Amino acid sequence: xxxxxxxxxxxxxxxxxxxxxxxxxxxxxxxxxxxxxxxxxxxxxxxxxxxxxxxxxxxxxxxxxxxxxxxxxxxxxxxxxxxxxxxxxxxxxxxxxxxxxxxxxxxxxxxxxxxxxxxxxxxxxxxxxxxxxxxxxxxxxxxxxxxxxxxxxxxxxxxxxxxxxxxxxxxxxxxxxxxxxxxxxxxxxxxxxxxxxxxxxxxxxxxxxxxxxxxxxxxxxxxxxxxxxxxxxxxxxxxxxxxxxxxxxxxxxxxxxxxxxxxxxxxxxxxxxxxxxxxxxxxxxxxxxxxxxxxxxxxxxxxx
Amino acid sequence: xxxxxxxxxxxxxxxxxxxxxxxxxxxxxxxxxxxxxxxxxxxxxxxxxxxxxxxxxxxxxxxxxxxxxxxxxxxxxxxxxxxxxxxxxxxxxxxxxxxxxxxxxxxxxxxxxxxxxxxxxxxxxxxxxxxxxxxxxxxxxxxxxxxxxxxxxxxxxxxxxxxxxxxxxxxxxxxxxxxxxxxxxxxxxxxxxxxxxxxxxxxxxxxxxxxxxxxxxxxxxxxxxxxxxxxxxxxxxxxxxxxxxxxxxxxxxxxxxxxxxxxxxxxxxxxxxxxxxxxxxxxxxxxxxxxxxxxxxxxxxxxxxxxxxxxxxxxxxxxxxxxxxxxxxxxxxxxxxxxxxx
Numbered sequence: 001x002x003x004x005x006x007x008x009x010x011x012x013x014x015x016x017x018x019x020x021x022x023x024x025x026x027x028x029x030x031x032x033x034x035x036x037x038x039x040x041x042x043x044x045x046x047x048x049x050x051x052x053x054x055x056x057x058x059x060x061x062x063x064x065x066x067x068x069x070x071x072x073x074x075x076x077x078x079x080x081x082x083x084x085x086x087x088x089x090x091x092x093x094x095x096x097x098x099x100x101x102x103x104x105x106x107x108x109x110x111x112x113x114x115x116x117x118x119x120x121x122x123x124x125x126x127x128x129x130x131x132x133x134x135x136x137x138x139x140x141x142x143x144x145x146x147x148x149x150x151x152x153x154x155x156x157x158x159x160x161x162x163x164x165x166x167x168x169x170x171x172x173x174x175x176x177x178x179x180x181x182x183x184x185x186x187x188x189x190x191x192x193x194x195x196x197x198x199x200x201x202x203x204x205x206x207x208x209x210x211x212x213x214x215x216x217x218x219x220x221x222x223x224x225x226x227x228x229x230x231x232x233x234x235x236x237x238x239x240x241x242x243x244x245x246x247x248x249x250x251x252x253x254x255x256x257x258x259x260x261x262x263x264x265x266x267x268x269x270x271x272x273x274x275x276x277x278x279x280x281x282x283x284x285x286x287x288x289x290x291x292x293x294x295x296x297x298x299x300x301x302x303x304x
Numbered sequence: 305x306x307x308x309x310x311x312x313x314x315x316x317x318x319x320x321x322x323x324x325x326x327x328x329x330x331x332x333x334x335x336x337x338x339x340x341x342x343x344x345x346x347x348x349x350x351x352x353x354x355x356x357x358x359x360x361x362x363x364x365x366x367x368x369x370x371x372x373x374x375x376x377x378x379x380x381x382x383x384x385x386x387x388x389x390x391x392x393x394x395x396x397x398x399x400x401x402x403x404x405x406x407x408x409x410x411x412x413x414x415x416x417x418x419x420x421x422x423x424x425x426x427x428x429x430x431x432x433x434x435x436x437x438x439x440x441x442x443x444x445x446x447x448x449x450x451x452x453x454x455x456x457x458x459x460x461x462x463x464x465x466x467x468x469x470x471x472x473x474x475x476x477x478x479x480x481x482x483x484x485x486x487x488x489x490x491x492x493x494x495x496x497x498x499x500x501x502x503x504x505x506x507x508x509x510x511x512x513x514x515x516x517x518x519x520x521x522x523x524x525x526x527x528x529x530x531x532x533x534x535x536x537x538x539x540x541x542x543x544x545x546x547x548x549x550x551x552x553x554x555x556x557x558x559x560x561x562x563x564x565x566x567x568x569x570x571x572x573x574x575x576x577x578x579x580x581x582x583x584x585x586x587x588x589x590x591x592x593x594x595x596x597x598x599x600x601x602x603x604x605x606x607x608x609x610x611x612x613x614x615x616x617x618x619x620x621x622x623x624x625x626x627x628x629x630x631x632x633x634x635x636x637x638x639x640x641x642x643x644x645x646x
Contacts, residue, residue, distance in 0.1 A: 117482065117483070117485035117486045117491075117501070118482045118485070118501055118503065119501070119503075120500075120501065120503040120504075120505035120506040120509070121407070121408050121409070121500060121505075121506055121509065122407075122505065122506075122509050123505070124505070189488075190363055190488060191363070191487075191488025191489040191491070191492070192488060192491065192492065193492050195405070195409045195495070225401075226401045226405075226407070227401075227405065227407065227409070228401070228403050228405055229405065229409070232403050232405075243363045274485060279509075294402065295401060295402055295403065296402055
């Protein structure tokens with residue numbers, strides 16, 4: 001049985017992926033924290049991705065495949081985010097090249113394209129990564145993606161896949177969009193109601209497993225069952241949309257975020273104004289992936 | 305790494321996860337998804353049982369006013385017109401999800417409301433006469449028309465014609481300017497009624513999906529020309545021809561007669577336009593579009609073959625054929641016209 005290393009395995013998505021591929025691989029995990037109720041078949045190495053201990057894991061275990069999920073996504077300490085995501089990914093890529101990894105799946109995000117007024121409805125993988133133009137807090141996403149893409153072209157023998165999924169929702173994963181939709185009163189911008197795409201966490205685990213199985217190589221957008229306007233999503237997840245004037249919203253959110261009363265920085269407002277919807281055709285054609293959960297089920301999975 | 309989340313959570317077992325997935329799937333089949341929502345900009349529900357804030361109500365009201373909703377208060381003929389539009393939109397070929405939205409954000413209910421004001425204009429203000437609409441082929445088409453009248457009412461009239469007169473009714477996809485999505489409310493109405501930002505990707509996606517896309521190759525040059533230049537076609541852009549060749553789409557030429565007289569302009573006041581960052585500032589003499597009579601001529605579809613990446617000269621020759629056809633249709637329409645207003 002091939003050896004698979006999953007970084008960030010104790011996170012929601014990591015657990016789901018581990019469970020999904022449990023029979024097919026000998027699973028090793030890397031994460032900072034412990035996994036309560038860790039299944040016997042998973043071997044967990046408690047280490048920080050930036051530390052030298054991870055290299056030792058590669059040296060000893062020689063994994064054939066790596067799934068890289070060990071990134072901070074829902075915290076907004078910019079220093080921490082940048083350090084863990086960019087430095088951690090950079091180290092991991094070096095180890096993958098040095099210790100003969102054959103397959104590598106890296107979880108990026110569709111947010112790398114940014115939400116801009118001139119965005120076409122269905123952006124393909126060749127669209128520029130514009131997120132840092134209006135949302136510097138998450139520019140580490142674009143940096144990780146760029147690092148991974150450079151790696152993809154530099155090592156043609158390694159089947160590297162970079163997945164850019166749409167907003168992931170579900171019980172186990174913590175995402176910014178999930179935190180936003182779970183608010184009792186959800187601030188929106190008066191006069192704007194962009195279309196948004198969602199994917200269920202278990203569909204996302206399936207997409208990652210499919211990528212490993214087929215061994216495809218390249219950059220892929222991963223889309224779920226479809227798109228709805230933001231306010232429909234808010235209604236379906238059981239919240240109440242509170243439309244605010246943009247200037248007021250920016251001023252209020254900046255302060256609330258600074259003192260920890262609100263989960264997203266003010267720059268995230270662009271995602272509540274303009275679409276960041278992507279075209280998943282390339283991934284569908286390469287792996288025959290089809291989401292199992294409908295839009296209704298996906299949205300209701302975070303209903304309070 | 306700060307992965308503190310989920311540590312206290314129970315582990316998921318693969319079998320359980322899959323059963324759960326299936327069970328949820330089954331649940332949903334027992335309880336059918338709720339019917340399509342009715343106003344898009346609103347977090348409103350049909351039963352009204354959900355909590356609503358005052359602001360929500362206010363934004364609904366504004367959106368309704370802007371989209372021309374007439375619930376309850378409307379006289380009979382308005383409700384009949386609304387009903388007719390709704391019936392015809394339902395018959396047009398399209399694909400919507402469980403919430404009533406098509407992949408580009410078009411929504412039947414909102415479009416129905418928004419189209420009423422245009423339909424009223426179509427029937428009672430401009431009294432539009434449509435000729436040759438039976439020429440619209442099925443599947444993807446690129447509608448190419450002359451452009452005039454200072455505001456894009458010709459686009460709206462062609463859109464209404466394709467819904468009220470075409471068989472089967474077609475939703476016309478407009479290609480909006482890049483700044484339109486930044487305008488509050490307008491951006492929502494634009495998307496809900498089937499238009500999109502005019503990027504090449506949107507246009508090719510829509511055509512591959514079999515939609516009817518409209519383009520005005522004269523652009524603002526045509527729309528803002530002065531009264532003395534009426535019915536003289538301005539230079540055509542080449543983009544639409546490359547798009548048609550690339551997606552193998554038939555082109556339907558359209559001539560609109562009447563739009564030139566709706567808002568006579570003495571000329572373009574360029575310094576002010578530059579100051580206001582507008583494409584043009586026409587010196588218009590009337591506060592409202594005049595009640596001219598519109599005549600819309602749909603020509604027979606034109607098929608073009610060739611390499612979409614040919615050099616400009618080759619593409620321009622093909623564009624000239626379309627331009628000639630529209631010019632011919634315009635001249636024919638003007639010859640037959642007895643009066644600007646009747």
